[in-house]
């Protein structure tokens with residue numbers, strides 16, 4: 001790889017890691033209803049502000065050996081890992097798609113998916129800032145050359161929302177009539193909580209996914225999300241570990257796979273149908 005390209009990939013990785021650092025702030029604060037701008041980063045142990053040189057992505061965590069400089073409280077390894085993941089996402093998108101808007105779209109979608117997976121897994125919340133904010137970004141990026149047209153992005157968003165709306169309506173109907181869930185679900189739910197299959201966050205998230213990937217991408221994402229969700233949760237249920245299912249985590253995985261390999265998967269599926277139909 002020529003030196004200039006190497007420098008560009010390096011800068012992109014650093015930019016991604018810095019974005020990952022901000023994503024950490026969002027993942028911590030958005031589910032708690034706090035501002036992501038003010039106040040600046042502070043130690044969860046002693047509350048002292050974190051200086052810029054102690055807030056360098058990944059590096060500071062390694063230098064400080066995962067502890068606060070002042071009080072020595074342990075800092076979660078999630079921080080450097082998310083920064084590292086975001087760096088890999090942005091550099092990887094550049095390498096995979098080249099210096100194109102496609103790379104920007106993929107990197108942004110994967111970053112949003114990472115944030116959603118983390119908040120949904122830890123709090124069962126998909127913040128509107130990720131889903132609706134991402135929807136706005138997806139529609140805006142559709143104005144850029146290449147990829148989806150604005151109409152395709154809008155159709156994708158509408159299909160993502162309505163597909164999950166139908167699934168939710170059917171699931172909630174079955175739930176109400178005791179066809180699924182039953183006593184096991186009642187044990188999981190807190191008192192006074194309405195039983196529901198999918199949250200509104202899942203619907204808004206799929207609108208966002210649709211604005212990036214179009215309606216075909218929505219179908220593939222929902223399919224991949226369901227398959228991985230079932231693959232992970234059926235064994236957990238068999239082990240009697242009952243918990244609500246953060247479906248957004250699996251949709252996030254499905255969306256990233258679709259963004260990277262969707263065309264290839266759909267092409268393969270299309271040719272398989274063509275051969276099978278003969």
Ligand SMILES: [Zn+2]
Pocket residue numbers: 043044045046047048068069070071072073
């Ligand atoms: Zn501290």
